[in-house]
Amino acid sequence: MRDIIQRRIPVLLADSKIPGPVVWLTACIHGDEVAGTAIVHEVFASLKKSGLKCGAVHAFPLVNSMGFENVSRYINSDREDLNRCFPGDRAGSMGQQLARRLFDTIMKTAPNLVVDLHNDWVRSVPYVLVDPPHIYPTPDVHxxxxxxASATxxxxxxxxxxxxxxxxxxAGAIVEAGIPAITIESGGAFAIDEESVVEGKTAVLSVLQSMGMIDASESIASRKELMTPLMYTNRPLCTTSGLIRFSVSPGQKIKKGQLLARVYSAFGSDEESLRATVDGFVLGVEDHARVLPGKEVIAIAEQC
Ligand SMILES: [Zn+2]
Structure with missing residues (x-):
C-alpha cells in the first residue's frame, strides 16, 4: 500500500542562532544503509555537548523509513531507488514526489553544503565520493x-x-543547483559497524570544523590542503558464473595485473582469474559468493 501521506520523515535541527553556514546531513536514503543514521545521532549528540559556534545543522536522519522497515535499498515494492529520483517531480512517481519534498525542504534553507551518508558493501573501507568535474555548474562549486571532501x-x-x-x-541534483554536496560511504551496509560510525562522525565534525562551525579538538582537526581525488572503477567485471574467492581485502594497495579474485565452478575447477586493470586501492568487495557474467564484484580507487 502506498501510504506515503501517512508517513513522517524525521528532521533534526541544531541552530546556533548566530549567522553562519547552513549544513544538511541526510542518511538512510537507501533503507539498508543504516550507519549514516547512527552517525547523524552521534554528530547531534556532540553538537549538543560542545555547542555550535555559528550557523545551523539540519538533518534527515532516516529518509527511507519504508526501506528501513523492509531492510531494502528501495522505497517500495516497485523497487524504486529514491536516490535516482532527484530533484523530483510533484506530479511524478512516489519516489519523485518524495524527492521533490526533500529537495525543496533542503533548498529552502539556502544551504552551504549537503552531506549525504551512505554505506557500501559489508567488506569496504570508508571513502568520500565526489562527482566528476563536468557535473558542476561553475568551477567555484567544484x-x-x-x-x-578534503576536510573529511x-x-x-x-x-x-x-x-x-x-x-x-x-548529491548530483544539489550540485547542479549550484550548492556543494558530497557523499560519504561509511563502511558496510545492513548492520551498524561501530568503528565506521566513529570514522563517519569524525569526518562530518571535521567538515563542520573546517567551516568554522565548531572548535578544533584533539580528535577533530580538519585538513586544510586540497586532496586530489582517486578515480573510481568497478573493473574488472566477472565474465563467468560460479563461486568467487577474493585474494585482496578492502583498503589493500594493489598493482595493475595483480590477482584480485578467482571464480570456481561447483566442481572446484578454476573458471576465471580477475586481475587488477589499474594501480590503486581496494574500496570494497562483493557481499555474495555467487557471481554471474557482467557482475560488479569489486570497487577500486585508481591511483593516477
Ligand atoms: Zn547508498
Missing part, C-alpha cells in the same frame, strides 16, 4: 566540493558516470 580526512574518490548513472542522485 572547488568548494573538493574543500569539503577520508579517502577521496571521484565517481564516474561511465560506471554509474550519476544523474538524479540527491
Amino acid at each position: 572547488r568548494r566540493v573538493l574543500e569539503a 580526512g577520508v579517502l577521496l574518490v571521484e565517481d564516474s558516470d561511465v560506471f554509474h548513472p550519476l544523474r538524479n542522485t540527491l
Whole structure:
C-alpha cells in the first residue's frame, strides 16, 4: 500500500542562532544503509555537548523509513531507488514526489553544503565520493566540493558516470543547483559497524570544523590542503558464473595485473582469474559468493 501521506520523515535541527553556514546531513536514503543514521545521532549528540559556534545543522536522519522497515535499498515494492529520483517531480512517481519534498525542504534553507551518508558493501573501507568535474555548474562549486571532501580526512574518490548513472542522485541534483554536496560511504551496509560510525562522525565534525562551525579538538582537526581525488572503477567485471574467492581485502594497495579474485565452478575447477586493470586501492568487495557474467564484484580507487 502506498501510504506515503501517512508517513513522517524525521528532521533534526541544531541552530546556533548566530549567522553562519547552513549544513544538511541526510542518511538512510537507501533503507539498508543504516550507519549514516547512527552517525547523524552521534554528530547531534556532540553538537549538543560542545555547542555550535555559528550557523545551523539540519538533518534527515532516516529518509527511507519504508526501506528501513523492509531492510531494502528501495522505497517500495516497485523497487524504486529514491536516490535516482532527484530533484523530483510533484506530479511524478512516489519516489519523485518524495524527492521533490526533500529537495525543496533542503533548498529552502539556502544551504552551504549537503552531506549525504551512505554505506557500501559489508567488506569496504570508508571513502568520500565526489562527482566528476563536468557535473558542476561553475568551477567555484567544484572547488568548494573538493574543500569539503578534503576536510573529511577520508579517502577521496571521484565517481564516474561511465560506471554509474550519476544523474538524479540527491548529491548530483544539489550540485547542479549550484550548492556543494558530497557523499560519504561509511563502511558496510545492513548492520551498524561501530568503528565506521566513529570514522563517519569524525569526518562530518571535521567538515563542520573546517567551516568554522565548531572548535578544533584533539580528535577533530580538519585538513586544510586540497586532496586530489582517486578515480573510481568497478573493473574488472566477472565474465563467468560460479563461486568467487577474493585474494585482496578492502583498503589493500594493489598493482595493475595483480590477482584480485578467482571464480570456481561447483566442481572446484578454476573458471576465471580477475586481475587488477589499474594501480590503486581496494574500496570494497562483493557481499555474495555467487557471481554471474557482467557482475560488479569489486570497487577500486585508481591511483593516477
Ligand atoms: Zn547508498
